[in-house]
Amino acid sequence: MTTTLKDPINTLAGMPFLDDKFDFGQLLAAVAAVRHVRSNERGLNGVTEVQAGAWLDPGRALLLQDDPDPLLPGLALSRDRQTDIDEVLGGLVETLPAWRPLVRLPVRFLLLDTNDGAISASCRDWPQHVLLAPVAFANCRELREQVTHELCHQWLYMIQEVWRLAREGAEQLVLPSGTADRTPSEVLGAAHVAAALVRLHRIDSAGADLQATDDHIRYLVDYGRGCLSLLDGIDDDLTDAGRALAQRLKEAL
Numbered sequence: 001m002t003t004t005l006k007d008p009i010n011t012l013a014g015m016p017f018l019d020d021k022f023d024f025g026q027l028l029a030a031v032a033a034v035r036h037v038r039s040n041e042r043g044l045n046g047v048t049e050v051q052a053g054a055w056l057d058p059g060r061a062l063l064l065q066d067d068p069d070p071l072l073p074g075l076a077l078s079r080d081r082q083t084d085i086d087e088v089l090g091g092l093v094e095t096l097p098a099w100r101p102l103v104r105l106p107v108r109f110l111l112l113d114t115n116d117g118a119i120s121a122s123c124r125d126w127p128q129h130v131l132l133a134p135v136a137f138a139n140c141r142e143l144r145e146q147v148t149h150e151l152c153h154q155w156l157y158m159i160q161e162v163w164r165l166a167r168e169g170a171e172q173l174v175l176p177s178g179t180a181d182r183t184p185s186e187v188l189g190a191a192h193v194a195a196a197l198v199r200l201h202r203i204d205s206a207g208a209d210l211q212a213t214d215d216h217i218r219y220l221v222d223y224g225r226g227c228l229s230l231l232d233g234i235d236d237d238l239t240d241a242g243r244a245l246a247q248r249l250k251e252a253l
Contacts, residue, residue, distance in 0.1 A: 007244035008159050015245065016155040017148075017196035018252050020098035027155075030162045032056055038064050058108040058128035065125055073121075074110030074131045081137055085109050088144045095204045107154060112136075120146040124157045148200060152193045160185060165242035171234050176226035184237050187227050188245050194224030195252040224253040 013021045035055035039047060044063060047054050054060060077085070089103045105128065112121055112131035119142075121131040130150040136143055159165075166184035173187050174180045182190070198220045201213055231238060231246050238246065 007241045008163050009244040009248050012159075015192065015248050015252075016102050017099065017152055017192075018199065018248065022102075024101045024155075027158055027162070028053075028056060031158045034161050035061065035064055056106055056128075058106055061127040062129070065127075067125070072110060072126055072129060072131065073113045074129070075113050077109055077111050077132075081111070081132075082109065084137055084140075084143060085132075085147060088140065088147050091140075091144065092148065092200075095200065102155060103151060105151065105154060107151070120150050122150050122153050122157075124160065127157060128154055130154070144200075145197060148196060149193045152196050153189055156185075156189050156192055159245075163241035164239050165245065167237050167239060170237035173230050173234070175230075176223050184231060184234060184242060187230055188242060188249070191224045191227035191249045191253070192245075194220045194227070195249055198224070198253065221253055224249065228253065 009015065012023045012027055013019060016022050016024065016027075032052040032055050036047065036049060036052035039045075039055065042064065055064070092103050093100045107128050107130055109130050109132060112118060112133040114133075119133050119136050122129060130147075132143075132146060132150075136146040165188060170184050172181045172183065175182050175187065175190055198217055201217050201220070228246055228250055231242075235243065
C-alpha cells in the first residue's frame with residue numbers, strides 16, 4: 001500500500017520499544033483501516049467501517065492473507081506455558097511501564113512444532129501470531145528475550161502494512177549470524193530487535209550477572225550495527241520510510 005503519511009518516525013513519534021512517546025494508537029488505527037479496505041477488496045463482508053478495529057484480532061487478521069488458511073507449524077500452549085508468558089509480559093511492563101500498550105497487542109502464542117533448531121518464529125503471513133519452541137521456556141530470562149524479540153517483529157510487521165520499507169526486487173542479504181536470503185525489511189527487523197533488547201537489558205540489571213549482561217549487550221550492539229552496515233551498502237533499495245527507520249536504529253545503537 002502507498003501512503004501520503006510522512007515517514008513512520010515522524011508520523012508515529014519514533015519506533016516501538018525504543019521511544020516512549022511512540023504513537024501506538026495511530027498505528028493501530030491505520031492498520032485497522034488498511035485491513036478493512038483489504039477485506040472489502042476480498043469480499044469479506046460483515047464488518048462495518050465503524051467496526052474496523054475488529055481486524056486487529058489475530059484470527060480475523062489471518063483471513064486477509066493470500067492463503068486464506070495458512071498452515072502454522074504450531075500447537076496450542078499448555079496452561080502452564082501460557083501462564084509463563086503472561087508473567088513475562090507483566091514483568092516487561094514493570095520494568096518499562098511505557099511498553100504496556102505494546103505488550104498488550106492481541107497476539108496468539110503457539111508452541112513451535114518443528115525440529116529445525118529455531119527457538120521462536122513469526123512472519124508477516126501470520127499477523128499477530130508467535131511460535132515458541134519448548135527450549136524458549138527453559139528459564140524466565142530466555143522466555144523474556146524471545147517474547148520481546150517476537151513482539152518487536154509484530155509491531156514492525158504492522159508498520160509494513162502502512163509503509164513499504166524496501167523496493168521491489170531489493171537485494172537479498174546475509175545477516176551477521178549467517179542467516180541468508182533476508183530482505184532489507186527483515187534486516188531492519190533484526191536491528192530493531194537488537195536495539196530493543198539492549199534497552200531492556202540496560203534498564204533491567206537488578207539481580208543479574210552484570211558481566212554476563214554487559215557481554216550480551218555488547219554482542220547485541222555489534223549485531224545490530226552489523227545489520228545496519230549491510231543496509232548502508234544498498235541504500236537505494238530502501239524507501240524513504242526504510243531509511244528513516246534505519247537512521248533511528250543507528251541512533252539507538
